[in-house]
Amino acid sequence: MQPFIHVQGVAAPLLAANVDTDVIMPKQFLKGIDRAGLDRGVFFDLRFQEDGSPNPGFVLNQAPWQGAAFLVVGPNFGCGSSREHAVWGLKQLGIRALIGTSFAGIFYDNCQRNGVLTIQLKPDELKRLGERVSQPETAGIEIDLPGQRIVLGEGESIAFQIEALRKEALLSGLDAIGSTLLRSEQIRAFEARHLAGNPWLA
Amino acid sequence: MTGPRTLYQKHIDAHTVCELDDQGHVLLYIDRQVANEYTSPQAFSGLREAGRQVWRPAATLCVVDHVNPTAPERDAHMPDPGGARQVSYFEENCREFGIELFGVLDKRQGIEHVVAPEQGFILPGMVVAAGDSHTTTYGALGAFGFGIGTSEIEHLLATQTLVYKRLKTLRVTVEGEPGPGLVAKDIIMELIRRIGASGATGYAIEFAGPAISALSVEGRMTLCNMAVEAGARGAFMAPDDKVFDYLKDKPRAPRGALWEQGVACWRELFSDPGAQFDREVTLQVGDLEPMVTWGTSPDQAAAIGACVPDPLAEPDLILRQDLQRALRYMGLQPGAALSGIPISHAFIGSCTNARIEDLRDAARVAKGRKVAQGVRAMIVPGSTQVRDQAEAEGLAQVFREAGFEWRQSGCSMCLAMNDDVLSPGDRCASSTNRNFEGRQGAGARTHLMSPAMVAAAAVSGHLVDVRSLQGEV
Numbered sequence: 001m002q003p004f005i006h007v008q009g010v011a012a013p014l015l016a017a018n019v020d021t022d023v024i025m026p027k028q029f030l031k032g033i034d035r036a037g038l039d040r041g042v043f044f045d046l047r048f049q050e051d052g053s054p055n056p057g058f059v060l061n062q063a064p065w066q067g068a069a070f071l072v073v074g075p076n077f078g079c080g081s082s083r084e085h086a087v088w089g090l091k092q093l094g095i096r097a098l099i100g101t102s103f104a105g106i107f108y109d110n111c112q113r114n115g116v117l118t119i120q121l122k123p124d125e126l127k128r129l130g131e132r133v134s135q136p137e138t139a140g141i142e143i144d145l146p147g148q149r150i151v152l153g154e155g156e157s158i159a160f161q162i163e164a165l166r167k168e169a170l171l172s173g174l175d176a177i178g179s180t181l182l183r184s185e186q187i188r189a190f191e192a193r194h195l196a197g198n199p200w201l202a
Numbered sequence: 203m204t205g206p207r208t209l210y211q212k213h214i215d216a217h218t219v220c221e222l223d224d225q226g227h228v229l230l231y232i233d234r235q236v237a238n239e240y241t242s243p244q245a246f247s248g249l250r251e252a253g254r255q256v257w258r259p260a261a262t263l264c265v266v267d268h269v270n271p272t273a274p275e276r277d278a279h280m281p282d283p284g285g286a287r288q289v290s291y292f293e294e295n296c297r298e299f300g301i302e303l304f305g306v307l308d309k310r311q312g313i314e315h316v317v318a319p320e321q322g323f324i325l326p327g328m329v330v331a332a333g334d335s336h337t338t339t340y341g342a343l344g345a346f347g348f349g350i351g352t353s354e355i356e357h358l359l360a361t362q363t364l365v366y367k368r369l370k371t372l373r374v375t376v377e378g379e380p381g382p383g384l385v386a387k388d389i390i391m392e393l394i395r396r397i398g399a400s401g402a403t404g405y406a407i408e409f410a411g412p413a414i415s416a417l418s419v420e421g422r423m424t425l426c427n428m429a430v431e432a433g434a435r436g437a438f439m440a441p442d443d444k445v446f447d448y449l450k451d452k453p454r455a456p457r458g459a460l461w462e463q464g465v466a467c468w469r470e471l472f473s474d475p476g477a478q479f480d481r482e483v484t485l486q487v488g489d490l491e492p493m494v495t496w497g498t499s500p501d502q503a504a505a506i507g508a509c510v511p512d513p514l515a516e517p518d519l520i521l522r523q524d525l526q527r528a529l530r531y532m533g534l535q536p537g538a539a540l541s542g543i544p545i546s547h548a549f550i551g552s553c554t555n556a557r558i559e560d561l562r563d564a565a566r567v568a569k570g571r572k573v574a575q576g577v578r579a580m581i582v583p584g585s586t587q588v589r590d591q592a593e594a595e596g597l598a599q600v601f602r603e604a605g606f607e608w609r610q611s612g613c614s615m616c617l618a619m620n621d622d623v624l625s626p627g628d629r630c631a632s633s634t635n636r637n638f639e640g641r642q643g644a645g646a647r648t649h650l651m652s653p654a655m656v657a658a659a660a661v662s663g664h665l666v667d668v669r670s671l672q673g674e675v
Contacts, residue, residue: 016520018399018499022638022639026644030619031285032284033247034243076399079400082350084244104400104433106435107351110351113351113357165222165223165365176365177254180229187363200464201325
């Protein structure tokens, strides 16, 4: 997994509430057995017109946001289906972080497992950031994960909170399964006790 | 020494391999996993690429449900090449890693969350995870179930554990006795309407109260299933005799002394008196009315007797724009009565509402009536076993005579990943769980409601209060 340390880029505003994973990655892109080609599916019905051409009215098709590295999103982003295809697609499109007030639980975990940073701000902070990145000349920001701040410009930044465990995983880009398997003996011992205590589970 | 604990705390404590920090992260042991053909392929590929094995193959059950057709005559053919590839890769993975599979021609096939309970694969006290958000369904059995993404499926297959953060706890106490014709679907839709689509985000819900005890186990499944539409990462209730009666003699349930031992243990699964919840909500359901959604989020719902709301009454600009967008998508005018909105389709199916009791409810409405002209009405049973039972009870005959299509089992038009897809502008009364834009087909409009309400809409040609139809509801 690509580590996330300092990342600079343009942030695109997508401030509607309850943007669900059906909208982020529609069903016709769920038929693969690998992760390839999902960038095409991201926000498909919003990004493309019926004839397949880009919809000029959608923010990710407009300068300077078409190469956005970050999305500034409305509450409950990523609700609905568990489909991780939504996160794979966003990542393939070049999205490195999502900044909002709240994220749906499964989507939030999926982002973390793919090295996509999710930042939760207070509503007034998000409003300020949303207004700022909606202006083309101030859409560029930097996320400083070690320093836990979003740098807006000269001497101006928004601090954010992140749990140490999540931060460390993002900074290092470590393989979560490999880390857990270092505890194999502990898992085996727990499992033996658990199945002995609840023999109908065995 | 620990003080009084909630049911959730008991489940998590009993499954914690070790604490990972002081922020509530634990390595959580998972008793069972259910997997489907569309969210699992990349997890198996990941195992192969890393040369890893499945930790405990017997803990996983694989079921084909999302991409298979539901045409009345069933064969193994998958008309869609992508779906066909997913099913064949799923079969290969199960073979290679030694995991049990219910393929599309298996008599036990069906929607994973209908199949796992009816097989007795899920038992009280378990912690269960699956690559599908509606894994919350298992809460009805006193198990704690939650949905995970594909990376987590891979982690779980490889280690039988997940890196998990403890949730906050929310107790929803449901009081009062719902009137005739009111069902679990109406209760959960009212809860979602009230607390919102993210009202339970970050929480595990425990349902409690007399109206919960009065519900059947299948009704409780509907409730727990849809709790995820309020953002809950899990929802359950203490198991009781109804649960034990439901599970007894199911194919995978323990038998004899082991069963007795299990039940004795499961009777201890409840929140201790005095246990503190992070939040409490009380719902009175004595004067509840049948619920329908009018928008594109499950919390955009109202009683069938109500009208479409006016976005201009919303002071917040962004919320107002959301409402306007929802009404534009739905093709509805502010102030229009919900009852009377004409439909083109009616769909009874999904892990929310396609179990035998749901079909009985719908059949009572359909009996002796005809699907209205211009409406295509479909019944997709939650499992092949439910389908067989409904045929034995004569329900299938009732539906066929009324003009409903009587189909095979699968997820079908709940998310339209197979060939059951609506066209732009179609309007569907649906017993499912999500009314998102494009959920049942690009440009299609979904109104969520109970199975009996769907049947009433099907025979009326428009949304209608099922209680207004003559005869038994």
